[in-house]
Amino acid sequence: MECSAHNKKCSGIKSWLFTTDHKKIAVMYLTVSLVVFVLALALAAVMKIEHWSGGKDIIDAKTYNVFFTIHGAGMILWWIIPVFTGFFANLLVPLMIGSRDVAFPRLNALSFWFFVAATVMAVLALVTPGRLDIGWTGYPPYSLQSGSNLSLYVFAVHMLGASSLASAVNFITTIITMRAPGMTWGRLNLTIWGIFGANIIQLFGIPVLAGAVTLLLFDKYLGTNFYNAAMGGSSMLYQHLFWFYAHPAVYVVALPAFGVISEIVSTFSRKKIYGYTSMAIAIMVITFLGFDVWIHHLFTKGVEDWARIVQSLLTIMIGVPTGIKVFNWLATMHQGKIEFRSPMLYAVGFITMFVIGGVTGVGNGLISIDLHVHDTWWLVAHFHFVLSLAMTTVAFAGIYYWFPKFTGRLYNERLANISFWFILIGAIFAFGPLFEVGLKGMPRRYWAYPHEFTGPFRVSVVGGYILIIGFLLTLINIIRSAFKGERTTANPWNAKSLEWTIPSPPPHYNFEEIPVITEGPYEFGKK
Amino acid sequence: MTNEKTTSHSIKHHEAELSVWPPMVGLSSLLMIFGFMIAFQWKLPSMGMLVGGAGVVMLIISLFGWTSEVYKSSFEAGLSKTAIIVFILSEVALFGGLFGGYLYNMFPAPEWPPINTPKDVPPLGTALILSVFLLSSSWTIHKAEAHLEEGNTGGFKGWLFLTILLGGIFLIGQAVEWSSLIHEGFNVSTNSFGTFFYTITGFHGSHVLVGIILQVFILIIASRGRINRERPTIVRACGYYWHFVDGLWLLVLSLIYVLPSY
Numbered sequence: 066m067e068c069s070a071h072n073k074k075c076s077g078i079k080s081w082l083f084t085t086d087h088k089k090i091a092v093m094y095l096t097v098s099l100v101v102f103v104l105a106l107a108l109a110a111v112m113k114i115e116h117w118s119g120g121k122d123i124i125d126a127k128t129y130n131v132f133f134t135i136h137g138a139g140m141i142l143w144w145i146i147p148v149f150t151g152f153f154a155n156l157l158v159p160l161m162i163g164s165r166d167v168a169f170p171r172l173n174a175l176s177f178w179f180f181v182a183a184t185v186m187a188v189l190a191l192v193t194p195g196r197l198d199i200g201w202t203g204y205p206p207y208s209l210q211s212g213s214n215l216s217l218y219v220f221a222v223h224m225l226g227a228s229s230l231a232s233a234v235n236f237i238t239t240i241i242t243m244r245a246p247g248m249t250w251g252r253l254n255l256t257i258w259g260i261f262g263a264n265i266i267q268l269f270g271i272p273v274l275a276g277a278v279t280l281l282l283f284d285k286y287l288g289t290n291f292y293n294a295a296m297g298g299s300s301m302l303y304q305h306l307f308w309f310y311a312h313p314a315v316y317v318v319a320l321p322a323f324g325v326i327s328e329i330v331s332t333f334s335r336k337k338i339y340g341y342t343s344m345a346i347a348i349m350v351i352t353f354l355g356f357d358v359w360i361h362h363l364f365t366k367g368v369e370d371w372a373r374i375v376q377s378l379l380t381i382m383i384g385v386p387t388g389i390k391v392f393n394w395l396a397t398m399h400q401g402k403i404e405f406r407s408p409m410l411y412a413v414g415f416i417t418m419f420v421i422g423g424v425t426g427v428g429n430g431l432i433s434i435d436l437h438v439h440d441t442w443w444l445v446a447h448f449h450f451v452l453s454l455a456m457t458t459v460a461f462a463g464i465y466y467w468f469p470k471f472t473g474r475l476y477n478e479r480l481a482n483i484s485f486w487f488i489l490i491g492a493i494f495a496f497g498p499l500f501e502v503g504l505k506g507m508p509r510r511y512w513a514y515p516h517e518f519t520g521p522f523r524v525s526v527v528g529g530y531i532l533i534i535g536f537l538l539t540l541i542n543i544i545r546s547a548f549k550g551e552r553t554t555a556n557p558w559n560a561k562s563l564e565w566t567i568p569s570p571p572p573h574y575n576f577e578e579i580p581v582i583t584e585g586p587y588e589f590g591k592k
Numbered sequence: 593m594t595n596e597k598t599t600s601h602s603i604k605h606h607e608a609e610l611s612v613w614p615p616m617v618g619l620s621s622l623l624m625i626f627g628f629m630i631a632f633q634w635k636l637p638s639m640g641m642l643v644g645g646a647g648v649v650m651l652i653i654s655l656f657g658w659t660s661e662v663y664k665s666s667f668e669a670g671l672s673k674t675a676i677i678v679f680i681l682s683e684v685a686l687f688g689g690l691f692g693g694y695l696y697n698m699f700p701a702p703e704w705p706p707i708n709t710p711k712d713v714p715p716l717g718t719a720l721i722l723s724v725f726l727l728s729s730s731w732t733i734h735k736a737e738a739h740l741e742e743g744n745t746g747g748f749k750g751w752l753f754l755t756i757l758l759g760g761i762f763l764i765g766q767a768v769e770w771s772s773l774i775h776e777g778f779n780v781s782t783n784s785f786g787t788f789f790y791t792i793t794g795f796h797g798s799h800v801l802v803g804i805i806l807q808v809f810i811l812i813i814a815s816r817g818r819i820n821r822e823r824p825t826i827v828r829a830c831g832y833y834w835h836f837v838d839g840l841w842l843l844v845l846s847l848i849y850v851l852p853s854y
Contacts, residue, residue: 068710083610168671171611171658178618185622195633216633220625227621230682237676268678272686280693286632289780291789297784299705302693309689529740 080179085170086573087155088471090177094151095464097184097547098144099540104188105139108132112512116522118566119514129199129246129439129512135191139202142225143238146314147180148460149268150229150322154236154260156471160564161254163245164579168238171311172231179228185435187223189212200510203278205292205300209285219282226275233267245563247582254562254586255326255338258345259371262352263317269356270310270317277306284307301366308359315452316355320348322459323390326412328586329466330394332560333409334401337587339576340393347386356580364435372433380430387423391416407481411462414489415455425500440510441502446496454492454532461488461539468543469557473570474550480542489534613658620654623647659809663818676829680836683799687840690795691847695789698851705852707786710778714789715769722765723841726800729758730838731805732814737831743821745814753810755834759804766797789848796844799837806830 081089115122124132155173167173190197195214197233199207202220241262244253281287281303290296292303293341323344331338337345360368360376394416403409425447428434438444461484468476497523503509507518514522556565563586567576624825633636636804647687698704703715736751770790773779810830819827 080610082615083612085609085611085614168669168675170609171614171662175613175617178615179621182618182622182625186625197835214629215632216625216629219627224621224625230679233682234675237669237678242674268682269685272682273689276686276689276693283780283787283791286778289791290784291787293784296781296787297697297701301761305696306689306693335715457660497651547754572710 071218074303083174085166085174087159087170087173087571087572089168090173091152091155091197091472092181093177093391094155095148096183098148099154101139101143101187101544102536102538105144106470106536107134108136108139109529110533112136113526114395115512116514119516119519119522121513122520124512126512128199130200130510131191131196133510134197134200135187138221141189141201141314142222143184145318145452145456145460147231148458149318150232150260150263151177151180153321153325153463154232154264157254157469157564158236158239158260159243159255159575160470160567161257161273161586162240162243162581163248164243165575165578167235172235174229176231179224179231183224183228183516186217186224189218190221192524193217194498202311203281203305205281208281209292214507215283215285219278222278222513223275229267230271233271237268245576245579245582247478249582251342252582252585253345253573255327255341255344256321256349257280258323259320259324259347261487262320262348265352265356266313266320268315268448270313273306274310277303277310280306281351281519283456301363301368304363304366308362309356312359312362313355315352315591318452318456320351320548322415322456323348325466326415327397327457328560328562329408329462331587331589332399332466333404333406333412334398334588335399337399337406337585337589338393339396339399340389341585341587343389344393344456346566347389350386350418351383353511354386356382358383358430361430361435361529364432365439377432381427384423384427384499391423398473407478408462408466408484409466409481410485411458414482414485416460417457417489418450418458418492422447422449422455426451426495436501438508440508441503442499442507442509446499446503449496449499450492454488454496457536458488462550464543466558467498467551467564468546468550470571472547472550473552474546475553476546476550477542480538483537484580485540486533487531487538491528491530491532491535495525495582496528498522498524498528563590611658611661613654613661616654617651617658620647623650656781659813663813667845670825672825672829673832680832683836683840687737687792687843688797690788690792694792694847697784697788701762701784706783708783709785710773710776713773713776713778713785714852715851716849716853718765718769719845721767722762723845725758725765725780726762726838726841727761729755730835733831733834734759737824737827740821740824740827745820748819748827749811749814750806752814756804756807756811759800759807762795763800763804785852792844792848796837796840799840801804803830803834803837808834 081093084090111124112129115124115129131438137140152405155167193214195212197213197215197218198211199211199215203215208215208218240253240257280289280291284292284298287475290298292298292300294300321409327338327344358380360372361380374451425443429438429444429447463483465476468474502514502518502521505518507514553569555568557569558565563580563582564571566580603791604804624647627640627642627647630643631640634640732751732755736748736755737743739747739751770793778786780787807830810819810827
């Protein structure tokens with residue numbers, strides 16, 4: 066089936082359902098991700114009310130377990146990872162490397178439909194009998210014994226895995242083979258470097274996770290003994306295999322996010338990104354180093370000392386390339402003509418939250434500190450700053466930054482800025498107090514708490530609601546502006562990168578003529 | 593053949609492609625999963641078979657529709673060669689995880705295989721005979737590719753058929769081995785060696801099966817005249833994959849069959 070620009074087949078529901086156009090697929094990814102984001106946010110809202118007093122407020126312990134399972138899995142596997150590997154990758158890779166689509170457009174559509182299939186299962190896991198209460202990690206032996214419908218968990222991971230694996234093959238092939246003439250590796254946007262690194266991690270990590278959960282399925286339904294210690298198996302094996310992917314998964318999010326921030330900081334400082342080469346090298350170093358730190362999730366689980374010490378050192382070493390990035394952003398802003406449009410505001414907010422989360426992360430990487438804070442609210446606060454909030458802030462920054470490009474309309478600047486302050490202040494109050502609660506030894510994943518923690522928990526509840534209002538304001542902004550926003554031009558930010566040289570929104574073939582590239586994407590100050 | 597890159601870039605750009613097959617494959621995967629869930633979680637085996645079976649049928653139809661759509665276009669960009677190498681890297685990771693898990697269980701064990709394993713397990717002799725068939729098929733598929741390069745489509749089909757035959761013998765041999773072992777009372781639940789034995793040989797066997805299905809598929813479209821010297825990419829991709837599956841067998845052989853025997 067084909068359609069031309071003046072044909073009816075190009076609009077209407079079929080043009081979306083059967084599309085192979087990377088830009089439409091990107092928008093569909095964003096839509097599904099945002100739906101799950103709102104769902105997981107609603108669960109968080111209920112859990113926050115439950116934290117108002119130490120005992121029971123509105124839900125029981127079992128429901129609380131189901132809620133944090135779906136909240137965690139939804140936020141990580143459906144929102145923050147796909148918004149980068151699904152939405153941003155699909156939207157930006159062909160536009161930034163100068164090609165008309167990805168290498169395999171149909172496979173790309175299939176990735177999206179696998180993602181939808183996984184979403185159906187996630188929703189079923191919340192509402193059908195045998196609701197999942199096993200945490201997003203699904204550790205055995207509890208996950209095998211809890212009586213919840215484990216097959217939903219396993220197959221949702223399989224579908225997401227198939228989706229991400231197809232995407233990884235697709236995008237790696239695209240970036241290697243379909244760059245426009247003159248688009249050398251040294252002229253790629255840092256976002257493309259980030260997406261390239263992220264997909265390498267997906268490629269090596271996902272099969273291991275898929276294998277681990279498959280063995281869980283076999284143990285539960287076919288009577289195997291992988292995780293059954295009584296028959297010579299080991300439940301620790303699952304934790305190793307799980308974190309072999311699930312730790313690098315945070316870099317799947319972080320690497321493209323670093324790229325997005327680099328684009329925004331460079332554009333709104335009107336300066337070339339400081340230390341392009343060191344940024345690209347740092348991305349690739351994190352890609353590979355990221356696979357050698359998973360044991361820091363298992364410091365308290367009886368792993369040999371040599372492994373703990375080696376991986377503790379490697380964990381801290383990851384702070385080095387990450388720190389290089391933060392300093393490079395600051396150096397890019399230094400003496401630049403900074404323009405605080407919303408994306409830039411979000412980018413600077415990201416750096417703040419990321420430093421809070423990152424510094425506490427280096428602390429967690431030390432075995433002695435980790436032994437004390439392991440599985441406490443400290444951890445919850447740490448990863449909400451570094452992963453959830455910092456990365457969601459980047460996602461919003463990126464959505465606002467490229468909003469004119471993929472919709473052809475402008476967002477509401479004032480509402481975006483108000484939303485930003487709600488998010489930043491909400492984040493600090495929602496998760497700041499939890500550092501203290503955790504340091505004092507309160508374990509995570511409990512629905513109740515001793516009365517001496519009432520104060521910090523109540524601050525956190527109020528902060529959480531400020532945060533949720535902030536998120537909702539951005540959602541309203543996105544949806545409203547997509548239909549009613551002011552029309553805009555091809556390059557409203559006067560940015561230098563390739564995607565801004567074509568109309569907004571781009572025609573489905575992207576480039577009338579495949580461009581010949583003669584310089585890098587951050588050449589500000591040149592005519 | 594002209595430069596692959598310029599071909600892919602000079603595609604007529606005023607046409608946007610639509611395809612029903614990706615969402616159909618997505619839907620069929622969902623049906624197969626529901627089939628498993630209905631059968632195993634909700635304990636309704638026949639209902640599960642029905643739903644899962646519908647999914648399988650739909651999947652096969654969709655895949656044929658998909659490929660005929662792809663072969664309608666008159667050129668190929670040749671990107672699949674890169675893609676299959678990238679994909680094989682992910683397979684390396686999958687088996688890396690499985691072998692890692694196997695060694696993780698083996699090293700601390702006081703005895704390997706554990707004491708309640710029957711005596712002649714693992715059956716090294718059978719495995720060695722099967723290896724001959726599988727490894728020689730790497731050579732036959734190489735011959736097939738060479739014939740295709742020379743433009744000898746008849747020779748290509750002959751050698752490809754021989755490859756399918758050798759792979760088929762390997763699979764049947766393994767099925768016979770499995771059933772006789774299960775007869776002896778060695779199954780997935782016997783101990784952790786049984787668990788890993790069947791899982792790893794099963795994962796490998798399923799990869800052999802996928803390779804054979806791919807080869808049969810190529811044979812079918814080759815007999816319709818769609819494979820020739822100018823469009824060799826799918827054959828190349830299949831060749832890479834088959835060599836990988838054969839190489840992998842050497843690892844399975846040494847870790848699962850040879851290592852526990854000494």
